[in-house]
Amino acid sequence: MVTVLGAGSWGTALAIVLADNGHHVRLWGQRQEQMDEINEKHTNEKYLPNIHLPEAIVGYIDLAKALEGVGTVVLAVPTKAIREVLQRVRTCLKQPITIVSVSKGIEPDTHKRISEIIEEEMGEQLQDVVVLSGPSHAEEVSLRHPTTVTVSSKNMEAAERIQDLFMNHQYFRVYTNPDLIGVEIGGALKNIIALAAGITDGLGYGDNAKAALMTRGLAEMARLGSRLGANPLTFAGLTGIGDLIVTCTSVHSRNWRAGNLLGKGYALDDVLANMGMVVEGVRTTKAAYQLAKKMNVDMPITNALYDVLFNGKDVKSAVDSLMARGKTSELEDLANISL
Numbered sequence: 450m451v452t453v454l455g456a457g458s459w460g461t462a463l464a465i466v467l468a469d470n471g472h473h474v475r476l477w478g479q480r481q482e483q484m485d486e487i488n489e490k491h492t493n494e495k496y497l498p499n500i501h502l503p504e505a506i507v508g509y510i511d512l513a514k515a516l517e518g519v520g521t522v523v524l525a526v527p528t529k530a531i532r533e534v535l536q537r538v539r540t541c542l543k544q545p546i547t548i549v550s551v552s553k554g555i556e557p558d559t560h561k562r563i564s565e566i567i568e569e570e571m572g573e574q575l576q577d578v579v580v581l582s583g584p585s586h587a588e589e590v591s592l593r594h595p596t597t598v599t600v601s602s603k604n605m606e607a608a609e610r611i612q613d614l615f616m617n618h619q620y621f622r623v624y625t626n627p628d629l630i631g632v633e634i635g636g637a638l639k640n641i642i643a644l645a646a647g648i649t650d651g652l653g654y655g656d657n658a659k660a661a662l663m664t665r666g667l668a669e670m671a672r673l674g675s676r677l678g679a680n681p682l683t684f685a686g687l688t689g690i691g692d693l694i695v696t697c698t699s700v701h702s703r704n705w706r707a708g709n710l711l712g713k714g715y716a717l718d719d720v721l722a723n724m725g726m727v728v729e730g731v732r733t734t735k736a737a738y739q740l741a742k743k744m745n746v747d748m749p750i751t752n753a754l755y756d757v758l759f760n761g762k763d764v765k766s767a768v769d770s771l772m773a774r775g776k777t778s779e780l781e782d783l784a785n786i787s788l
């Protein structure tokens with residue numbers, strides 16, 4: 450038995466993987482009609498249209514009942530909701546649990562990674578935190594299309610347990626990586642670059658601009674990550690370049706789609722209001738901008754996006770100012786990313 454908290458796209462897609470692997474899954478959400486739909490029609494149309502859910506997935510509205518007796522809980526709510534949800538979890542939990550963290554972001558102001566927030570909120574009730582991340586759009590996982598992800602933890606035995614839980618030899622391949630910081634930072638920062646890639650696509654610029662953003666974006670992700678203690682090699686893996694590719698190039702990406710609308714001239718508030726799903730890159734841009742300033746790390750794409758999102762700079766001038774910067778030696782710059 451596994452409990453999944455958050456019945457949006459990702460929580461539901463991961464519940465499908467777990468059910469396909471033979472587990473009973475309690476999928477907790479806050480809306481009664483949505484839980485009725487899951488239990489009666491075996492669908493979750495708003496988040497995964499045209500997908501039939503396995504009957505081993507049961508929707509729960511009562512958090513205490515959803516948590517009763519389980520040892521492993523998948524946390525799949527937007528990063529903004531994590532503290533509130535965990536505070537509710539603590540009040541009704543009677544046993545210690547392992548949390549599988551699948552949300553991607555960094556908290557503005559505290560600059561904490563999600564696993565750090567989970568440790569802080571859960572205290573003694575937490576056995577282990579395992580992070581699951583990588584190039585994985587829920588829409589494709591729910592269609593059982595081949596997908597690869599990575600799990601990481603301070604306790605690699607726990608990571609291996611979660612690897613076994615999710616590994617599906619038909620369509621869901623799970624790797625391990627002990628570099629927890631790198632895995633979390635890569636998954637969070639790629640959303641910033643995907644927003645920027647959406648903007649240049651929306652402006653009508655071509656593949657050259659997108660390749661530039663992805664390559665130089667990866668460099669600034671690795672620069673900040675390595676300053677925070679990540680292994681730079683992790684950025685060459687699934688949770689780095691892998692997730693960057695899928696998020697910058699897929700029409701499924703909410704971050705790319707939001708950027709695309711910004712590039713076409715829509716206002717941020719309207720874009721977010723019409724998305725209907727979480728766009729994590731906006732909040733993470735604020736956190737990464739603050740963190741880069743604090744750590745004195747050069748992140749020109751993040752800074753340009755911050756100006757667009759939070760200072761009202763127009764998208765075309767933001768791209769122009771990135772292009773107008775002084776000369777740089779590429780190899781010297783990459784050599785600064787060190788272990």
Ligand SMILES: NC(=O)c1ccc[n+]([C@@H]2O[C@H](COP(=O)([O-])OP(=O)(O)OC[C@H]3O[C@@H](n4cnc5c(N)ncnc54)[C@H](O)[C@@H]3O)[C@@H](O)[C@H]2O)c1
Pocket residue numbers: 455456457458459460478479496525526527528530533534551552553554585586587588725726727729
């Ligand atoms: N969708 C994907 O393909 C995908 C893949 C990998 C990682 N992620 C990450 O997973 C996280 C969740 O994303 P998603 O795509 O499922 O988002 P979503 O917008 O599809 O769904 C979020 C769900 O969380 C619920 N929720 C919001 N606030 C809540 C609260 N306070 N208490 C309880 N429930 C609350 C919403 O009602 C909704 O059901 C994000 O951090 C995202 O980056 C998503």
Ligand SMILES: O=P(O)(O)OC[C@H](O)CO
Pocket residue numbers: 553583584585586587640643692695696701702703704705727728729
């Ligand atoms: O739809 P996005 O932009 O939130 O991206 C979803 C996943 O993180 C892709 O791996």
